[in-house]
Amino acid sequence: MPKLRSLSELLRTIFHLLLDSLRLIGASLQPRWRLAAENLFLHKQLALYLERQVKPRRAKAAARLTLVLLSKLFVWREVLTVVKPETFIRWHRQGVRLFWRWKSKPRGRPRIPAELQKLIAEMADDNPTWGEERIAAELRLKLGIRISPRTVRRYLPPASGPRRGASSQRWMTFVRNHTQGILACDFFVSVTASFRVLYVFVVMEVGRRRIAHFNVTRHPTADWTLQQFREVVTGEQPYRLRDNIYSSEFDSGLKGMGLKILKTPFRAPQANAFCERLVGTIRRECLDFLIPLNERHLRKILKEWVAHYNQSRPHSSLGPGIPEPSGGMPAPRVSGYGTPCGHRVVRISILGGLHHEYRLEKVAA
Numbered sequence: 001m002p003k004l005r006s007l008s009e010l011l012r013t014i015f016h017l018l019l020d021s022l023r024l025i026g027a028s029l030q031p032r033w034r035l036a037a038e039n040l041f042l043h044k045q046l047a048l049y050l051e052r053q054v055k056p057r058r059a060k061a062a063a064r065l066t067l068v069l070l071s072k073l074f075v076w077r078e079v080l081t082v083v084k085p086e087t088f089i090r091w092h093r094q095g096v097r098l099f100w101r102w103k104s105k106p107r108g109r110p111r112i113p114a115e116l117q118k119l120i121a122e123m124a125d126d127n128p129t130w131g132e133e134r135i136a137a138e139l140r141l142k143l144g145i146r147i148s149p150r151t152v153r154r155y156l157p158p159a160s161g162p163r164r165g166a167s168s169q170r171w172m173t174f175v176r177n178h179t180q181g182i183l184a185c186d187f188f189v190s191v192t193a194s195f196r197v198l199y200v201f202v203v204m205e206v207g208r209r210r211i212a213h214f215n216v217t218r219h220p221t222a223d224w225t226l227q228q229f230r231e232v233v234t235g236e237q238p239y240r241l242r243d244n245i246y247s248s249e250f251d252s253g254l255k256g257m258g259l260k261i262l263k264t265p266f267r268a269p270q271a272n273a274f275c276e277r278l279v280g281t282i283r284r285e286c287l288d289f290l291i292p293l294n295e296r297h298l299r300k301i302l303k304e305w306v307a308h309y310n311q312s313r314p315h316s317s318l319g320p321g322i323p324e325p326s327g328g329m330p331a332p333r334v335s336g337y338g339t340p341c342g343h344r345v346v347r348i349s350i351l352g353g354l355h356h357e358y359r360l361e362k363v364a365a
Contacts, residue, residue, distance in 0.1 A: 013061050064091045112151065112337045119345065120155045126347075126356045129285050132156060137314030141322060142358050143345060145337060182206040183232070183259075184275035187220060188282075190298055193291050198298055201225065202282070203232050206274050209315045210323035211306050216299045226253045233259065281309075289354055301351065308350045312357045 059067075068091055111117075123135050130138075132149040135156075139145040185203045192198060199220045203213040213232040217224055264271040286305045292298035314320040339345060340360065348357040 009061070013065070016063070017065060065095060068092050068095050112147070112155070115339075116145065116147075116337050117155045120152055121157055123356070123358070124156050126353070133316050133320070134314060137316065137320035138358055141314055141320060141325075142312075143339060143360055145339070147337065183212065184272055184278075186272060186275040186279055188279045190216075190287055190292060192295075192298070193293050196294075198292070198295055200282075200298070200302065201228055202275065202278060203228070204275055204278050205323075208323045209274075209318060210310055211278070214302055214306060216295050216302070218295065229259070285355065286351070290351070304351055308355060308357070312350075 067088070071088070071092075120135060120139075123138065124130060127134075132152040136147055136149040136152045139147055139152075182205075183203055184206050185201070187199050187201050190198050190200055196218070199217055201213075201215050201217070201220065202211060204210070205212050213228060215228055270276075282302075282305070286301065290301055292301060310322075310324045311326055312322065314322060342363055343360045344363050346359050346361040348359065350357060
């Protein structure tokens with residue numbers, strides 16, 4: 001209703017302006033003596049209202065604009081009677097602002113299509129832990145839509161997720177030179193619905209940001225932990241291992257497997273920052289939203305989430321990229337802000353809707 005009312009007022013204003021223009025053209029064709037007589041005749045009638053101090057009704061937009069335009073043809077201050085000069089000048093300024101607003105072109109980048117805005121809002125609502133970089137990476141790697149994180153931020157709903165902080169350039173340089181042959185490992189605990197404490201062991205390939213192995217146990221012994229490494233290390237590539245909590249017998253067993261152990265300082269989580277970050281990601285994106293019932297249930301939850309982490313979750317440190325991209329994923333391509341012709345966006349639920357994966361699928365003819 002407000003849009004229809006404003007449109008009708010605009011059309012009415014244009015109609016009155018055209019009508020006044022026709023009247024002005026008609027008056028300009030009359031003799032000069034006739035226009036002077038008509039002007040004096042109107043002045044005499046207006047003087048009667050001024051003597052009685054009759055207040056005129058409020059002028060409409062069309063009448064204001066007509067008076068402002070006519071004021072350019074003569075000295076208007078001597079004949080102005082309906083309003084004060086300050087009010088008439090304010091009308092003129094309003095007209096100038098409207099003129100330049102109409103003439104000026106919109107600044108900045110063009111807005112992205114409404115369909116893409118809606119998709120960004122849905123991705124942010126469906127995945128509360130995702131920020132603008134994660135959504136931009138998902139669109140680029142999965143859907144072939146190249147869009148910057150800053151543009152994504154403009155269309156995010158309020159409080160849609162955390163933002164990734166800046167990292168140290170010197171530390172990142174060190175990481176690029178040493179990550180390909182480093183395994184990071186750590187234990188963390190999870191409490192079940194019956195308040196039993198379970199220990200989760202994770203091993204991460206730092207270079208690819210890939211979770212190489214994980215397992216769950218109630219009693220993490222040295223023999224059990226050594227067995228986990230036997231399942232990870234194949235001997236095809238020499239690895240270095242970052243740890244500081246295991247026994248000397250355990251270290252001897254790892255050295256026999258061809259691993260070089262790097263001791264991390266006491267109470268220095270930054271020395272094992274990759275695995276610490278991984279544990280935080282597991283908690284923030286998985287375990288903080290789910291309560292495992294028992295050891296088997298926790299292993300099932302982590303199995304589904306690890307598959308999502310390795311095969312679908314974009315990682316900013318990889319460019320962005322995916323540790324183990326699936327073979328059916330289309331190659332990234334620049335297609336503007338729209339999905340490719342003949343394709344649609346398919347949403348796949350992970351962990352009952354805790355996360356979602358987005359892929360392109362051809363529309364059946």
